[in-house]
Amino acid sequence: MMTHPLEPADHRFAALPEHPGKIIAVHLAYxxxxxxxxxxxxxxxxxxxxxxxxxxxxxxxxxxxxxxxxAFEGEIALVIGTPARHVSITQAWDxxxxxxxxxDFGVYDLRSNDKGSNLRNKGVDGFTPLxxxxxxxxxxxxxxxxxxTWVDGELVQEDTTSALLFPLAxxxxxxxxxxxxxxxxxxxTGTPAGSSVVGPGAVVEVxxxxxxxxxxxxxxxxxxxxxxxxxxxxxxxGSLPAVDDTQREEAWGSREAAGLPPVAGEADAxxxxxxxxxxxxxxxxxxxxxxxxxxxxxxxxxxxxHHCLLDGLRPMHPERKLIGTARTLRFVxxxxxxxxxxxxxxxxxxxxxxxxxEGEVIVIEARGDSGAGTLGDILALRALHRGAxxxxxDGAIRDFEAVAEIGLTAFSAGAHPSVLGRxxxxxxxxxxxxxxGATVLPGxxxxxxxxxxxxxxxxxxxxxxxxxxxNEERDAWIAARIAEGEAIEGLFPMNEAWKARYAAWRREx
Numbered sequence: 001m002m003t004h005p006l007e008p009a010d011h012r013f014a015a016l017p018e019h020p021g022k023i024i025a026v027h028l029a030y031x032x033x034x035x036x037x038x039x040x041x042x043x044x045x046x047x048x049x050x051x052x053x054x055x056x057x058x059x060x061x062x063x064x065x066x067x068x069x070x071a072f073e074g075e076i077a078l079v080i081g082t083p084a085r086h087v088s089i090t091q092a093w094d095x096x097x098x099x100x101x102x103x104d105f106g107v108y109d110l111r112s113n114d115k116g117s118n119l120r121n122k123g124v125d126g127f128t129p130l131x132x133x134x135x136x137x138x139x140x141x142x143x144x145x146x147x148x149t150w151v152d153g154e155l156v157q158e159d160t161t162s163a164l165l166f167p168l169a170x171x172x173x174x175x176x177x178x179x180x181x182x183x184x185x186x187x188x189t190g191t192p193a194g195s196s197v198v199g200p201g202a203v204v205e206v207x208x209x210x211x212x213x214x215x216x217x218x219x220x221x222x223x224x225x226x227x228x229x230x231x232x233x234x235x236x237x238g239s240l241p242a243v244d245d246t247q248r249e250e251a252w253g254s255r256e257a258a259g260l261p262p263v264a265g266e267a268d269a270x271x272x273x274x275x276x277x278x279x280x281x282x283x284x285x286x287x288x289x290x291x292x293x294x295x296x297x298x299x300x301x302x303x304x305x306h307h308c309l310l311d312g313l314r315p316m317h318p319e320r321k322l323i324g325t326a327r328t329l330r331f332v333x334x335x336x337x338x339x340x341x342x343x344x345x346x347x348x349x350x351x352x353x354x355x356x357x358e359g360e361v362i363v364i365e366a367r368g369d370s371g372a373g374t375l376g377d378i379l380a381l382r383a384l385h386r387g388a389x390x391x392x393x394d395g396a397i398r399d400f401e402a403v404a405e406i407g408l409t410a411f412s413a414g415a416h417p418s419v420l421g422r423x424x425x426x427x428x429x430x431x432x433x434x435x436x437g438a439t440v441l442p443g444x445x446x447x448x449x450x451x452x453x454x455x456x457x458x459x460x461x462x463x464x465x466x467x468x469x470x471n472e473e474r475d476a477w478i479a480a481r482i483a484e485g486e487a488i489e490g491l492f493p494m495n496e497a498w499k500a501r502y503a504a505w506r507r508e509x
Contacts, residue, residue, distance in 0.1 A: 014057055016325060034346060044174055053124060060226075064229050077102035078099060085179075104124070132222060148161075163382075201289065203223065310394070333373075367394070368436075376399040391410045396413055397416070
């Protein structure tokens with residue numbers, strides 16, 4: 001943190017060393033946001049915001065009259081310390097003086113006639129809060145920063161600069177190719193997934209910190225309260241606010257969040273285990289914890305489901321149990337032209353690991369080919385951070401010991417040092433896959449322990465679990481009788497006499 005060398009009289013700029021000559025904002029910067037938008041830029045792109053949009057912490061931001069889609073975007077702001085013109089990416093960070101929190105507010109109702117300039121929808125007075133404290137850029141690692149956003153005390157955005165599509169220094173170097181970055185200029189470095197709409201009365205807070213740096217320096221929370229403007233737009237002067245379902249979906253983050261019905265085809269996808277997949281209840285998870293895979297397998301066979309075992313896969317941590325719903329990923333055999341088109345950048349594999357939900361299991365179809373890794377330590381770390389229950393692959397795991405140390409629960413066909421492209425091309429996700437000889441659909445229930453893995457269709461889950469637990473209780477009773485010295489014949493399986501004794505025991509219990 002720093003004591004500001006220049007304290008402007010205008011409280012709006014209290015967090016900055018001086019009035020910024022220009023504010024430059026990055027469009028898409030985080031992998032999570034790119035996945036949400038469905039597009040990944042090959043290079044950074046930018047827009048300008050006026051200096052009059054700057055605000056300090058603790059202020060009130062007015063949603064313009066006649067609008068509904070005011071959206072927050074928690075971001076990391078870079079403040080230029082020394083002028084930069086034609087600097088290399090290795091020199092660029094030396095020109096950043098400070099880092100702080102920013103909120104890049106925008107009103108989607110005003111986007112239509114801006115033609116991409118974002119002037120009206122993001123240039124309103126107060127739409128760029130910054131602060132409250134500056135972090136000295138020389139004392140922090142630009143690859144180890146974190147940004148978090150809260151709405152009314154609830155955490156809604158969290159990501160780190162390790163997940164950026166482009167390093168922070170690249171923004172400085174790239175911009176310096178085209179214009180001079182001057183002391184006090186601000187670069188808003190893009191927002192991660194989680195941006196959404198807020199209304200009057202909401203309190204939005206953004207914090208940027210360096211959690212791994214000595215002392216864990218922080219910007220503190222940048223706080224903004226939302227109010228409603230009563231000043232109408234004059235239709236004689238310019239275009240009025242206008243919204244459609246596309247704007248609502250982008251502002252809220254999804255059609256579901258915006259309260260919109262699925263588009264054509266989405267309802268079918270949902271019914272087939274698409275975007276809205278089955279979610280385990282806490283009670284179901286608790287029962288599955290008590291149900292061994294061997295017992296579940298027997299109950300599935302008794303139900304007529306004989307092909308629900310994922311064969312040949314061994315647990316990385318045999319002492320752990322894996323329980324979750326399937327998120328699927330399919331690899332096709334390696335082919336050079338296909339890997340060139342589909343294997344690089346923010347490919348399907350990375351998209352799945354970057355968007356896996358809490359309690360989900362990433363199930364990978366690698367055709368049983370363990371001649372190359374299907375994930376490594378970086379992806380495992382991201383899945384663990386996202387709250388994934390684990391990973392199941394009928395291919396190999398690269399960086400096997402590192403993945404084991406990270407702690408992600410995993411089942412695989414073994415270890416292999418080679419990278420993905422030697423054998424596999426990441427092709428598609430959230431489709432039916434074949435893993436370990438079994439078909440797995442998105443949303444299917446995956447359970448694994450030291451005996452192996454089973455896939456359970458959600459429609460029969462409760463029946464299979466209850467049958468398993470009943471069988472486990474019966475087998476435990478039989479084992480107790482064997483331990484007492486009873487003979488196996490007639491007891492395992494039980495004849496009518498033993499069945500009667502067991503039924504009487506259950507009634508008494």
